[in-house]
Amino acid sequence: DAGVTQSPTHLIKTRGQHVTLRCSPISGHKSVSWYQQVLGQGPQFIFQYYEKEERGRGNFPDRFSARQFPNYSSELNVNALLLGDSALYLCASSLHMVIGTEAFFGQGTRLTVV
């Protein structure tokens, strides 16, 4: 079975541009979460979606938005890119939102803003 897949793997954007990152969860998993990992730090929670609804949001500005589609795949959108948005963006998939469910991560999208 395929694991969590993310696309693209690498991306270079210019300040002020918009970016869309994509994630496909493990087959049968209904929850997708997004994390940002800047160099030298642990991942930080951005969003969680379950059954196409936002179920949690981290401390990120409104330039960050996301959605989940009927097939449970997800997109993360970032508007008006800043240099500080350069990071590894990780998508996590879990079976459901029941407390304590194990999460599985994709390989990430490495975004560089110049």
Add this chain to the structure above:
Amino acid sequence: GIQVEQSPPDLILQEGANSTLRCNFSDSVNNLQWFHQNPWGQLINLFYIPSGTKQNGRLSATTVATERYSLLYISSSQTTDSGVYFCAVSSPNNAGNMLTFGGGTRLMVKP
């Protein structure tokens, strides 16, 4: 929110040595996971261990939830064990089942 601290931050070992990585957390948890991040950034699941002890080959982990810590043991380390090890927890007080990560332990195993 819940705080997660990992120690040591950096660790250098000779191949074949054993090591213990520690994760302390500040509140009760309903999920605790250990991950190994490889040089390409992929987070590899090692253990899902909100309580108790588990073993997988040369790796084992113990979580003592009542005392708010978890330990990851690596025995007979190999160069392929190099990378960053993260502990991540979710708390009943968190939104959904979001994970809060520690700062990681950067392990280098020398041949």
